[in-house]
Amino acid sequence: MIAALLVILQVLVATAITPLLVGVMRQVRARMEGRVGAGLLQPYRDVRKLLAKEPLRAEGSSIVLIAAPLVLLVSSLMVVALVPLVTTAYIPSIPSDLFVVVSLLLIGTVALALLGLDSGTAFGGMGSSRHMMIAALVEPTVLMSVYALSIPVGSSTLSRIVLARGADVTRVVTPAGLLAVVALVVVVLAETGRLPVDNPSTHLELTMIHEGMILESAGRDLAWLELGSWLRLTALLGLVVNLALPWGLADTAQPLALLIAVAALGAKLLVAGGLIAAAEVFMAKVRLFRVPELLAGSFVLAFLAVTASYLAG
Amino acid sequence: MTAVGGLLTVLMLTGIALVLALVTPDRHRSLASGGTSMGIGIAGIFTGVAAITSPPKVALVIPIAVPGGLGLDPLVLSPTPLGGVFCIVVGAVGAVAALYGIGYAHGPAASRTGWSAFALFLLGMLIVPSAGDVVSFLLGWETMAVASTVLVLSDHAERPAVRPAAAWYAVMTHLSFLTLATGFALLASKAHSTTFARIADAGITGPTGIAAFLLLLTGFATKAGLVPLHVWLPRAHPEAPSHVSAVMSAAMVKMGVYGIILLTSSWLPAVSRPFAVLVLALGVLSGSYGILQASITSDLKRLLAYSTTENVGLAVTAVGVGMLLSNAGQPEVASIAFLAALLLVVSHAAFKTVLFLGAGTILKATGERDLDRLGGLARTHPVTAWTFGLAAMGASALPITSGFVAEWTLLQAVVHGDGRANTMLALALPVTLGLLALTIGLGLLTFVKAFGMAFLARPRSDAAASPSPEFTSRPGTAAMGVAQVLGALSVWGLGLAAGPIATAFSSVLGYSGMVTSEMGGLRLVTIGVLDPVALGLLAVGLALPVGLLVLVLRRRVPRRATDLAWGCGGVRTSPRMEYTATSYAEPLVRVFGEALRPSRSLEVSQLGDDRVLESRVAFAQELTDIVEDRWYAPAARWLRIVGDQARRIQNGSIHRYLGFSFAALVLVLVVVTLP
Numbered sequence: 001m002i003a004a005l006l007v008i009l010q011v012l013v014a015t016a017i018t019p020l021l022v023g024v025m026r027q028v029r030a031r032m033e034g035r036v037g038a039g040l041l042q043p044y045r046d047v048r049k050l051l052a053k054e055p056l057r058a059e060g061s062s063i064v065l066i067a068a069p070l071v072l073l074v075s076s077l078m079v080v081a082l083v084p085l086v087t088t089a090y091i092p093s094i095p096s097d098l099f100v101v102v103s104l105l106l107i108g109t110v111a112l113a114l115l116g117l118d119s120g121t122a123f124g125g126m127g128s129s130r131h132m133m134i135a136a137l138v139e140p141t142v143l144m145s146v147y148a149l150s151i152p153v154g155s156s157t158l159s160r161i162v163l164a165r166g167a168d169v170t171r172v173v174t175p176a177g178l179l180a181v182v183a184l185v186v187v188v189l190a191e192t193g194r195l196p197v198d199n200p201s202t203h204l205e206l207t208m209i210h211e212g213m214i215l216e217s218a219g220r221d222l223a224w225l226e227l228g229s230w231l232r233l234t235a236l237l238g239l240v241v242n243l244a245l246p247w248g249l250a251d252t253a254q255p256l257a258l259l260i261a262v263a264a265l266g267a268k269l270l271v272a273g274g275l276i277a278a279a280e281v282f283m284a285k286v287r288l289f290r291v292p293e294l295l296a297g298s299f300v301l302a303f304l305a306v307t308a309s310y311l312a313g
Numbered sequence: 314m315t316a317v318g319g320l321l322t323v324l325m326l327t328g329i330a331l332v333l334a335l336v337t338p339d340r341h342r343s344l345a346s347g348g349t350s351m352g353i354g355i356a357g358i359f360t361g362v363a364a365i366t367s368p369p370k371v372a373l374v375i376p377i378a379v380p381g382g383l384g385l386d387p388l389v390l391s392p393t394p395l396g397g398v399f400c401i402v403v404g405a406v407g408a409v410a411a412l413y414g415i416g417y418a419h420g421p422a423a424s425r426t427g428w429s430a431f432a433l434f435l436l437g438m439l440i441v442p443s444a445g446d447v448v449s450f451l452l453g454w455e456t457m458a459v460a461s462t463v464l465v466l467s468d469h470a471e472r473p474a475v476r477p478a479a480a481w482y483a484v485m486t487h488l489s490f491l492t493l494a495t496g497f498a499l500l501a502s503k504a505h506s507t508t509f510a511r512i513a514d515a516g517i518t519g520p521t522g523i524a525a526f527l528l529l530l531t532g533f534a535t536k537a538g539l540v541p542l543h544v545w546l547p548r549a550h551p552e553a554p555s556h557v558s559a560v561m562s563a564a565m566v567k568m569g570v571y572g573i574i575l576l577t578s579s580w581l582p583a584v585s586r587p588f589a590v591l592v593l594a595l596g597v598l599s600g601s602y603g604i605l606q607a608s609i610t611s612d613l614k615r616l617l618a619y620s621t622t623e624n625v626g627l628a629v630t631a632v633g634v635g636m637l638l639s640n641a642g643q644p645e646v647a648s649i650a651f652l653a654a655l656l657l658v659v660s661h662a663a664f665k666t667v668l669f670l671g672a673g674t675i676l677k678a679t680g681e682r683d684l685d686r687l688g689g690l691a692r693t694h695p696v697t698a699w700t701f702g703l704a705a706m707g708a709s710a711l712p713i714t715s716g717f718v719a720e721w722t723l724l725q726a727v728v729h730g731d732g733r734a735n736t737m738l739a740l741a742l743p744v745t746l747g748l749l750a751l752t753i754g755l756g757l758l759t760f761v762k763a764f765g766m767a768f769l770a771r772p773r774s775d776a777a778a779s780p781s782p783e784f785t786s787r788p789g790t791a792a793m794g795v796a797q798v799l800g801a802l803s804v805w806g807l808g809l810a811a812g813p814i815a816t817a818f819s820s821v822l823g824y825s826g827m828v829t830s831e832m833g834g835l836r837l838v839t840i841g842v843l844d845p846v847a848l849g850l851l852a853v854g855l856a857l858p859v860g861l862l863v864l865v866l867r868r869r870v871p872r873r874a875t876d877l878a879w880g881c882g883g884v885r886t887s888p889r890m891e892y893t894a895t896s897y898a899e900p901l902v903r904v905f906g907e908a909l910r911p912s913r914s915l916e917v918s919q920l921g922d923d924r925v926l927e928s929r930v931a932f933a934q935e936l937t938d939i940v941e942d943r944w945y946a947p948a949a950r951w952l953r954i955v956g957d958q959a960r961r962i963q964n965g966s967i968h969r970y971l972g973f974s975f976a977a978l979v980l981v982l983v984v985v986t987l988p
Contacts, residue, residue: 005479055872056536056874057874058874058875066872070856071972077855078848078851093847094847095842097721099721100843113765114769117765117769117892120769120771122890122891126892128892129898132897133901135754135758137751139751140754142750143753144746150728155841187624244343289903297746303743307743310732310739
């Protein structure tokens, strides 16, 4: 029961902090590029604006147009509920199993891809096709990093992995642990459509992936899509920072511990987001057909992590 | 009902089905024969359940006497619990497909031959997992092979492509019979018996054992459609009538998996031990190669056929992982891998049935199975769209379907194998996981493509734009919809009730480390818990507030229909500008170009002498199966040359033939008189 309440709290905190994370990332980028920027709170205003606007329905579109944004949002919320962000507690019958988390992310991926196809335009199909190709090629790295992380603990349950890493600092800095986290970072960039895989702020038809799929959505559909995608970023980025710095998470419902946990998550997330945004300023999107090379590289890292943890262990 | 009683019912119903198929007039034949075939399937389910819950103490024994005193043991029909699992698969798939066939079968498939062959096909597939001896196993096997060949040939008068497909199928399936018969002969001669129990007790090893193992493995792998013996599958499945494709793909190929499991666990466990890596490699390669081919093809039924190769590959991968782990002295985790194999078999049977039936409805409505020419069918065929979509989720292993549960179990087995003390495991397990993950990823893309291209967006051809309606007034057509819905429910039901099913399978495997969790999920002791119901409840819980918010907003700002949401002042473009299945897979073809070797031609005709203006651009792409081109085509050429040479000794001269006969007689006499 307490675990369930903690999970609800985690979902609320993550949802509340997500637009701020996006705001920070955009603002950091704007300032470094010499622009004033829209302010840290702009994403909150964007969501409110979109929710109040009229959604459109193109002739010939199916229920996917309405359902896909909601499916993406709910799948992202589920990921946020399962991944240990604020608390390592979990509901006993739904442990934060990494394979389950990955499959939940895939539901969102599929919903987006179908949305892109449903619009029946060339851009939607193009985005969908590229999106699914990247999703397919990123899958080996994802599961391999999961594998590498689960070997030392003997479990693919995220909470147990984070707890074990937090209890023993040497686990964090083993070659296997580091390699797995680095591979996971590439995964996060690919899954959330950041540079160098996809440019989140582009509308240039030759390069867009994510934007191509959501081009036909408007009003609250678009709001759900944006929020769902941002939540994915929060969940995955939060997972990486908690694996790299596995401290500060609350495992009980003590108010002080919870307060520290929320503050720690906020600090870790915003700093990591700011760093990513800063790095993106100096980076260009790679050609679509160079992305597989990037993913193959990260796969090799994850593979090395697995073999290293067998040989070193 | 006991298992033996169930088998007797199956035999009786097959007899009735044959009589009905022969005597009923054309108009009522599909209903009568289809109904009886459904009965055969249901009796098969009962047989399987009885075999699992109370393993039969009595067996159906039929003594056979062959002149010449070959010393054959009697035929024994008595399904083991493992056989029971496969009886259930065959029975359930057969029943649903027969129900669908009542509405779907037409023309040759609904003829006397068609329905008789269908009943015999089901009978053969039920005999194989019930067989307790070599002869009845092979009898069942051959019945299944011949009946399915007849069914594949159904439409040979309408489409010329059917004949080469049936020829490929007949050749491959009989090569498989040949290797099986030879392998069994080796076993029987060593064990001095044809019953499986005595063969297992004989503990055969040595060169004979190895030869028998390789022969049997080849035979079973051919039937299972494993790479590189899969070539018949992408030809035969698309050309057969859809309800037959469903049975072939969802049930028949599983007999190959059944054979491989029996071979490695019961008949020749000692011999097969060193070959664990071979089995694993067969499985993993089939998985990734099958899904790669499926992801780039645009023929819907061919796509489903390649996906069958993939899924059978996954099941065999699980068997291989299990063998490897039990070799390494990790029986607990090995049992999880074997459990995953059974779960994969069952879940694939469920979703592949629905997918093939859905393809059948599309084919019937539009006359098309080329995804490049479909689209927008969700509006006209909602039942098919929903059932196909739900089953496609199972095929892509998304939560909380049966496919998801099965793949989760397999992945858990892989990551929990301990490679610390064992270099072989430390290498084999990560490679397996990497290829498995690629398979899963490409599987997702494949089914997004299949569903999206067929059901979403706008129709890409006139046939897809004005399909015949889903339920016509023809009697029996509603049966098609009912069959699809039943199948789709089973895909999700098997996922939600994962716990009890996996517990039953664990008892079949004699594994005690698995229990049903509180909400009917799967708890692998010391490894983890997967509770699909709880996951579903969490999803509902999180969706509730969002749903409420949507309801409020919907009242405040209603949705507006428009011609084109963001047309930028433009008009709706032609559907020709939409992405097609071919263009959807184009990035993949580029990335995996080395492995796929597509042949492309691009013709650009200039307008007059102008170098800039082009009047016409023609693009053609042909994707062929590289295994077929590289291995089978040369083999076929070589066989043809040998055949031509062999013709020389037959010049039609009666004197030469008399000479041959005389030489043969002398040879026989010499052999007989030798000590």
